[in-house]
Amino acid sequence: xxxxxxxxxxxxxxxxxxxxxxxxxxxxxxxxxxxxxxxxxxxxxxxxxxxxxxxxxxxxxxxxxxxxxxxxxxxxxxxxxxxxxxxxxxxxxxxxxxxxxxxxxxxxxxxxxxxxxxxxxxxxxxxxxxxxxxxxxxxxxxxxxxxxxxxxxxxxxxxxxxxxxxxxxxxxxxxxxxxxxxxxxxxxxxxxxxxxxxxxxxxxxxxxxxxxxxxxxxxxxxxxxxxxxxxxxxxxxxxxxxxxxxxxxxxxxxxxxxxxxxxxxxxxxxxxxxxxxxxxxxxxxxxxxxxxxxxxxxxxxxxxxxxxxxxxxxxxxxxxxxxxxxxxxxxxxxxxxxxxxxxxxxxxxxxxxxxxxxxxxxxxxxxxxxxxxxxxxxxxxxxxxxxxxxxxxxxxxxxxxxxxxxxxxxxxxxxxxxxxxxxxxxxxxxxxxxxxxxxxxxxxxxxxxxxxxxxxxxxxxxxxxxxxxxxxxxxxxxxxxx
Numbered sequence: 001x002x003x004x005x006x007x008x009x010x011x012x013x014x015x016x017x018x019x020x021x022x023x024x025x026x027x028x029x030x031x032x033x034x035x036x037x038x039x040x041x042x043x044x045x046x047x048x049x050x051x052x053x054x055x056x057x058x059x060x061x062x063x064x065x066x067x068x069x070x071x072x073x074x075x076x077x078x079x080x081x082x083x084x085x086x087x088x089x090x091x092x093x094x095x096x097x098x099x100x101x102x103x104x105x106x107x108x109x110x111x112x113x114x115x116x117x118x119x120x121x122x123x124x125x126x127x128x129x130x131x132x133x134x135x136x137x138x139x140x141x142x143x144x145x146x147x148x149x150x151x152x153x154x155x156x157x158x159x160x161x162x163x164x165x166x167x168x169x170x171x172x173x174x175x176x177x178x179x180x181x182x183x184x185x186x187x188x189x190x191x192x193x194x195x196x197x198x199x200x201x202x203x204x205x206x207x208x209x210x211x212x213x214x215x216x217x218x219x220x221x222x223x224x225x226x227x228x229x230x231x232x233x234x235x236x237x238x239x240x241x242x243x244x245x246x247x248x249x250x251x252x253x254x255x256x257x258x259x260x261x262x263x264x265x266x267x268x269x270x271x272x273x274x275x276x277x278x279x280x281x282x283x284x285x286x287x288x289x290x291x292x293x294x295x296x297x298x299x300x301x302x303x304x305x306x307x308x309x310x311x312x313x314x315x316x317x318x319x320x321x322x323x324x325x326x327x328x329x330x331x332x333x334x335x336x337x338x339x340x341x342x343x344x345x346x347x348x349x350x351x352x353x354x355x356x357x358x359x360x361x362x363x364x365x366x367x368x369x370x371x372x373x374x375x376x377x378x379x380x381x382x383x384x385x386x387x388x389x390x391x392x393x394x395x396x397x398x399x400x401x402x403x404x405x406x407x408x409x410x411x412x413x414x415x416x417x418x419x420x421x422x423x424x425x426x427x428x429x430x431x432x433x434x435x436x437x438x439x440x441x442x443x444x445x446x447x448x449x450x451x452x453x454x455x456x457x458x459x460x461x462x463x464x465x466x467x468x469x470x471x472x473x474x475x476x477x478x479x480x481x482x
Contacts, residue, residue: 010048011227012079014041015220016055016072016100018065018091019395020402022217023054024421024433026084027412029220031228036410036423038402041075051075052084056399062095069099080205080213082223087113087216088137088437089125089146094154097214101156105210106181109158110200111149112191113218115418116438119192123148123160137437149188156186163190166199174203181207197222217419297429299452300388301444302381303358304374304397305436312441314356320445320455322354329359332376354448354455357381374400389429391447394436402431416450417443 013030017023020038027036027050034050045051053072057065073081083100085093089111101107112120117128124147125132131147132138138145146152150160159180166173166189180187189200197215201222204213213219301317303310318324357380359373378400385401392398402410410423410431419438423431432447449455 011230012045012047013050013082013223013227014045014076014079015050015052015082015084016069017052017084018055018086018096019058020054020056020399021393021395021419021421021433021435022084022086023052023395024410024412024423025217025419025435026082026220027052027410027423028415028421029217029224031224034412036412037408038399038410039408041072044075044077045079047079054395054399057096058086058091058396060092062092065092066095066099069096070102073100073103076212080223080227082220083107083212083214084220085111085214085216087111087116087118087125087218088127088132089149089152090138090141093152094156097153097156100212100214101186104212106177106207107156107186107212107214108177108189108200108204108207109149109153109186110189110191110197110213110215110219112197113216114191114193114197115218118216118218120149120188120190121163121192122190123150123158123188125149153186153188157184158188159183159185161187161189163192163196166190166196170199170203173199174206177203178207181211191218194218194222198225201226297353298384298388299354299391299448300381300384301354301356301391301448302377302385302393302397302401303356303444304377304392304394307436309439309441309443310358310393310436313439313444314358316442316445317354317356317448320354320448322356322448325355325357326360327357327377327380329373332359332373332380354452355384356444377401378404389431389451391432391434391444391451393434393439393444395433397436398433407431416447420447422450 011032013032013034015023015026015030017026020036023036027034030050030052032050033048034045034052037051037053038056041051041053055065055068055072057068060068069083083096085091085097097107110120111125112118119126119129127135127137133145133147135145150156150158161173161176161180165176177187189196191197191200197218201213201219204211205223205226213223301322303314314324357377359377374394374396377397381401382404385405390401392401407425409426411426413422413424413430415421416432417439420432420434420443423433425431430451432451434443434447
């Protein structure tokens with residue numbers, strides 16, 4: 001056996017998401033050196049790298065969303081492929097699932113997100129123990145919540161893999177997945193814990209080439225944990241090969257990923273087996289503070305979600321000294337009256353350099369106006385955002401703001417709390433993205449304090465009654481949600 005054939009390369013992952021906050025969540029959960037792309041892919045990821053593509057399809061017509069998925073899959077060559085879906089099954093899930101399943105031997109589907117109280121039992125998504133379709137989680141959506149994962153996937157033929165099978169001793173789960181795929185169906189896996197998702201990821205990867213994965217950030221984290229183990233084996237094998245040690249088992253070192261192997265590597269991959277020559281995440285402490293300890297830029301928080309918790313989150317941030325600028329919805333959708341925010345002076349200036357901008361929630365907002373509101377909000381903050389570090393909640397809002405700034409790539413650094421992903425822009429600024437439905441009432445304050453550790457309650461200001469003020473926290477490393 002030749003030395004080239006024995007080469008064991010670190011895994012690579014190509015992931016698709018329908019909005020930016022979801023893409024960032026996946027990039028952080030995977031834990032690989034990687035990039036988040038806000039535009040079309042131009043090449044598949046290198047070995048040891050993840051490329052997460054924000055398709056920006058959440059608000060597109062279904063036919064356009066499906067077309068975007070098909071175009072992106074042209075770059076899914078020789079690695080693990082993952083489609084991130086919303087844990088509440090929102091977006092163009094049916095159309096995108098059909099496009100994603102086309103050409104695959106099978107798609108293993110696991111929509112559970114235990115860290116957020118979102119589980120799957122008997123093929124039904126539950127939110128803190130209540131079936132999704134019996135909650136108000138879809139109150140801002142134009143239709144009713146689907147009654148099951150299979151119903152949400154539309155024309156994709158599925159079979160439920162029950163929790164008992166997921167938790168059965170191996171090889172029961174692997175055998176069941178293989179049988180479902182052989183029958184022409186795509187398995188929808190029940191899961192209630194991270195351990196369930198770990199078992200699903202392990203069994204799915206053992207199915208080999210042609211199998212794609214579909215799930216939430218929970219599945220991405222399970223995948224990241226498994227691939228970290230494979231990468232460690234690969235690293236040991238590479239060190240041994242450099243030392244010219246004949247590893248008798250070298251060809252099987254990636255035993256958990258049969259068929260995903262390194263024999264398809266290019267010469268360039270062998271020269272850079274870990275992807276260290278490509279853009280990738282720096283550690284959060286790679287960037288030195290300003291010499292006098294003061295932040296180099298203002299911090300602009302843009303809240304683009306209609307979630308009820310957003311009001312309490314903003315209140316805690318204001319209690320710590322942030323300036324709040326609510327913008328009436330009608331001024332954001334009417335191009336002739338759109339405001340422009342200046343956070344250096346006037347009404348937008350904040351005592352601690354922290355400004356939070358939101359949509360005035362005193363009047364009901366039409367769910368169909370979401371994209372227009374996000375665009376108006378991005379226009380309003382664009383001038384201020386050019387010179388600021390950013391916190392952006394809601395995937396649509398995050399994408400529109402970064403589009404206005406012509407930012408096409410983010411390098412993920414860490415997670416401040418689950419789903420709140422800190423990234424670096426090519427020009428060195430910090431951007432935190434977070435899904436609109438995530439986070440406790442102290443979420444924005446925790447994020448702000450991670451970016452501005454000196455932020456403290458402003459004299460004379462107190463948090464709303466009954467709401468504890470967040471303490472400063474250390475961010476979690478990539479792939480370790482809190």
